[in-house]
Amino acid sequence: MKHCPICNRSSEEARFYGEFCEFCAGKKLKSKLPGDVSVEQCKDCGRIKVLGAFMPETKGGMELLLARVFRPYSIRLIHSSNGIARILVTDEKQGGLSLEHNVHLKVSKTLCDMDAKKRSSYYEAVVQFRGDAEKVARAAASLERYLEKNGAFVTKIEQKEHGVDVFASDKKVALSFISVRHMKWKGSFELHGEKRGKRLYRNTYFITL
Numbered sequence: 001m002k003h004c005p006i007c008n009r010s011s012e013e014a015r016f017y018g019e020f021c022e023f024c025a026g027k028k029l030k031s032k033l034p035g036d037v038s039v040e041q042c043k044d045c046g047r048i049k050v051l052g053a054f055m056p057e058t059k060g061g062m063e064l065l066l067a068r069v070f071r072p073y074s075i076r077l078i079h080s081s082n083g084i085a086r087i088l089v090t091d092e093k094q095g096g097l098s099l100e101h102n103v104h105l106k107v108s109k110t111l112c113d114m115d116a117k118k119r120s121s122y123y124e125a126v127v128q129f130r131g132d133a134e135k136v137a138r139a140a141a142s143l144e145r146y147l148e149k150n151g152a153f154v155t156k157i158e159q160k161e162h163g164v165d166v167f168a169s170d171k172k173v174a175l176s177f178i179s180v181r182h183m184k185w186k187g188s189f190e191l192h193g194e195k196r197g198k199r200l201y202r203n204t205y206f207i208t209l
């Protein structure tokens with residue numbers, strides 16, 4: 001008969017893992033487990049970064065990510081929601097001692113390579129703000145916020161001699177911003193390709209502030 005050196009339970013009262021009873025062995029294991037796990041997630045496609053590559057945020061993908069963090073223990077994802085993952089952790093070296101554990105998923109938003117590339121080159125409209133430097137800067141910043149709030153984004157902003165050019169991913173959203181702000185604009189429309197028989201234009205809006 002064994003006695004646990006921490007709580008003095010005997011091997012008749014509890015299962016033993018090594019020299020400790022199941023309760024104390026469980027507590028010891030629990031104290032070694034991380035409570036937080038960082039997750040990098042692409043803000044455009046929602047995929048998560050696992051082993052250096054982006055993959056869909058499925059149960060399998062999340063399990064793979066957590067498995068790496070919880071090595072040398074093996075894990076199984078029970079469920080995850082609202083930034084908390086519940087997992088079953090097993091210590092194979094301790095005769096299969098296992099327990100359930102909650103992990104806080106600390107999500108940081110990033111861009112996967114594919115979307116970074118998309119963002120760096122894709123635009124449908126150029127909004128050219130010209131005039132007073134401060135007004136131009138304010139208008140560019142609020143256009144950027146407006147685009148992001150409406151599911152679009154700024155590809156790039158170019159400084160020009162008398163203002164800035166804001167390259168916007170969505171011309172409808174860009175034009176909606178201009179109308180909401182009652183800005184007077186002059187436009188030009190440049191054909192830049194065709195998609196399924198439809199002509200695609202890149203629009204330029206020239207606005208003096």
Ligand SMILES: [Zn+2]
Nearest residue numbers: 004007021024
């Ligand atoms: Zn014990």
Ligand SMILES: [Zn+2]
Nearest residue numbers: 042045112115
């Ligand atoms: Zn992405």
